Amino acid sequence: MAAPTDFTLKPHPTISKGEGPLLVCVLDGFGENKIKDDYNAVHVAETPCTDALRAVPGRFRTLKAHGTAVGLPSDDDMGNSEVGHNALGAGQLIDQGAALVDKALASGSIFSGEGWQYVSPAFGANTLHFIGLLSDGGVHSRTDQLHGCVRGAAERGAKRIRLHILTDGRDVPDGSSLKFVEELEGVLAELQAKGCDAKIASGGGRMGVTMDRYEADWNIVKKGWEAHVLGEAPHYFKDAHTAIKTLRKDDSEKPVSDQWLDPFVIVGEDNAPVGTVQDGDAVVIFNFRADRVIELSKALEYAEFDKFDRKRWPQTRFVGMMQYDGDLKLPTNYLVPPPAISGTSGEFLAKNGQRTFVCSETQKFGHVTFFWNGNRSGYFDEELETYVEIPSDTVPFNEAPDMKAREICEAGKAALRSGKYDQVRINFANPDMVGHTGDLAATVHCCALVDQCVKELLEVVDEVKGRFLVTADHGNADDMAQRDKKTKAPLVQEGKVVSLTSHTLAPVPLFIGGAGLPADIKLRDDLPEAGLGNVAATVFNLMGFEAPSHMQPTLLA
Ligand SMILES: O=C(O)[C@@H](CO)OP(=O)(O)O
Ligand SMILES: [Mn+2]
Numbered sequence: 386m387a388a389p390t391d392f393t394l395k396p397h398p399t400i401s402k403g404e405g406p407l408l409v410c411v412l413d414g415f416g417e418n419k420i421k422d423d424y425n426a427v428h429v430a431e432t433p434c435t436d437a438l439r440a441v442p443g444r445f446r447t448l449k450a451h452g453t454a455v456g457l458p459s460d461d462d463m464g465n466s467e468v469g470h471n472a473l474g475a476g477q478l479i480d481q482g483a484a485l486v487d488k489a490l491a492s493g494s495i496f497s498g499e500g501w502q503y504v505s506p507a508f509g510a511n512t513l514h515f516i517g518l519l520s521d522g523g524v525h526s527r528t529d530q531l532h533g534c535v536r537g538a539a540e541r542g543a544k545r546i547r548l549h550i551l552t553d554g555r556d557v558p559d560g561s562s563l564k565f566v567e568e569l570e571g572v573l574a575e576l577q578a579k580g581c582d583a584k585i586a587s588g589g590g591r592m593g594v595t596m597d598r599y600e601a602d603w604n605i606v607k608k609g610w611e612a613h614v615l616g617e618a619p620h621y622f623k624d625a626h627t628a629i630k631t632l633r634k635d636d637s638e639k640p641v642s643d644q645w646l647d648p649f650v651i652v653g654e655d656n657a658p659v660g661t662v663q664d665g666d667a668v669v670i671f672n673f674r675a676d677r678v679i680e681l682s683k684a685l686e687y688a689e690f691d692k693f694d695r696k697r698w699p700q701t702r703f704v705g706m707m708q709y710d711g712d713l714k715l716p717t718n719y720l721v722p723p724p725a726i727s728g729t730s731g732e733f734l735a736k737n738g739q740r741t742f743v744c745s746e747t748q749k750f751g752h753v754t755f756f757w758n759g760n761r762s763g764y765f766d767e768e769l770e771t772y773v774e775i776p777s778d779t780v781p782f783n784e785a786p787d788m789k790a791r792e793i794c795e796a797g798k799a800a801l802r803s804g805k806y807d808q809v810r811i812n813f814a815n816p817d818m819v820g821h822t823g824d825l826a827a828t829v830h831c832c833a834l835v836d837q838c839v840k841e842l843l844e845v846v847d848e849v850k851g852r853f854l855v856t857a858d859h860g861n862a863d864d865m866a867q868r869d870k871k872t873k874a875p876l877v878q879e880g881k882v883v884s885l886t887s888h889t890l891a892p893v894p895l896f897i898g899g900a901g902l903p904a905d906i907k908l909r910d911d912l913p914e915a916g917l918g919n920v921a922a923t924v925f926n927l928m929g930f931e932a933p934s935h936m937q938p939t940l941l942a
């Protein structure tokens with residue numbers, strides 16, 4: 386879409402601006418799943434508030450939040466926060482990173498672009514490193530894309546390739562990391578047979594190594610730096626297979642999940658690391674999604690860097706799969722141009738003098754700011770926008786499932802009452818972050834808490850004669866069990882139901898209302914296929930404006 390040039394918002398012909406503000410509340414990972422059994426934590430939890438909202442005629446519906454409806458390559462792709470918040474904030478269907486990389490690989494354009502030209506001089510005498518999440522989850526990366534890049538590099542003359550892999554178990558079943566390592570080893574064996582020296586060099590679990598986000602804990606990136614770049618880790622192994630088998634402790638009482646494997650380094654017969662990063666090497670981060678690789682990108686690229694002691698900062702030819710932050714222009718070099726997202730709702734609001742209050746905790750802070758604003762960091766207009774980040778805990782979230790929901794709720798209530806804002810936008814992280822741990826009891830607990838927080842917020846919305854729109858970005862807590870593909874019965878292994886840590890394909894709920902919303906305003910019933918991209922136009926209408934014409938249609942009748 387061409388960037389809009391006219392940012393004037395017209396008053397809505399029939400819906401006037403309410404007396405109070407509009408609350409836009411995202412319940413992260415709170416899907417509306419058809420399967421309502423003991424493993425649907427949203428269903429099991431005591432949720433009197435959202436239950437009551439579901440029963441209001443004309444003010445509840447579900448929205449598509451996965452697959453092609455949100456710009457992902459196929460309808461088998463579960464939704465995720467990046468695409469979800471991009472769609473919610475932009476009101477447009479955006480071809481997402483995964484799809485753009487697929488296209489660039491299919492056409493071969495990835496191998497002729499500027500990013501590729503930048504790394505290729507290292508192919509002859511130096512090493513080409515790939516760092517990223519090794520799974521087919523399709524949220525941050527995909528193994529088929531990695532395989533395509535690695536094969537493409539070998540065909541184009543890369544003599545020495547090293548892989549630094551983060552194990553997943555979050556977007557894919559826990560325990561599957563071994564399978565992805567075996568597949569990768571297969572591809573590497575193929576290359577070795579053709580004379581390319583290709584090996585796995587280091588790794589670790591994504592939640593403790595390298596893939597921190599929003600600066601929640603730089604120590605995570607430090608551990609990754611030490612393993613991938615310096616070749617230092619608490620564990621050394623001769624091969625990745627043994628590394629994962631050993632670190633998972635599968636036979637022990639408490640096996641370690643793929644998400645949390647310790648950092649490890651692969652060493653050769655001489656016990657020296659097989660693939661530290663050296664001056665002149667090329668480095669490719671193969672994740673297409675930004676949030677969890679921005680910190681590593683800074684460590685690789687920035688001369689001035691004080692987040693941890695890098696000890697050694699190799700001068701590399703570094704590219705991202707995409708440019709992860711368009712404002713910071715980070716990284717400078719990248720393989721595939723990222724989606725162009727312009728004319729987002731945040732920009733329109735700011736250009737029309739609307740005051741916004743935005744709040745979440747660290748884990749989701751960038752979701753309601755950076756992703757919401759079209760992968761743009763910073764403010765559109767600092768005078769009009771207030772962004773509040775509540776620092777997240779740094780423990781596994783099932784150990785503290787309340788997370789910062791209480792604090793976010795209080796901040797939201799205060800903002801609604803302050804009279805200072807036209808829109809109050811918040812995100813509750815719990816159903817998603819606790820859902821990812823696979824801990825059913827903790828997830829049920831936090832769904833009830835979030836429901837209670839929504840109840841309190843809606844009471845304040847009524848008190849200030851405001852309006853609300855409550856929704857979610859994708860499913861997660863709504864299914865905590867892996868299931869038989871046909872019967873949908875939970876899978877049982879050794880007498881225990883196998884937990885599901887990933888997002889789901891479920892649609893999400895949309896609730897509207899509030900004392901300031903005229904009784905005749907209802908959701909339309911002629912858009913059964915509507916998705917997250919339809920929310921922004923609805924938000925404009927609820928704020929008394931006509932939606933910009935480039936956005937997907939409103940959901941109001
Ligand atoms: O934790 C994350 O990075 C993803 C899952 O990989 O979750 P979300 O899209 O909800 O941020
Ligand atoms: Mn999310």
Ligand SMILES: [Mn+2]
Nearest residue numbers: 414817818821
């Ligand atoms: Mn998630």
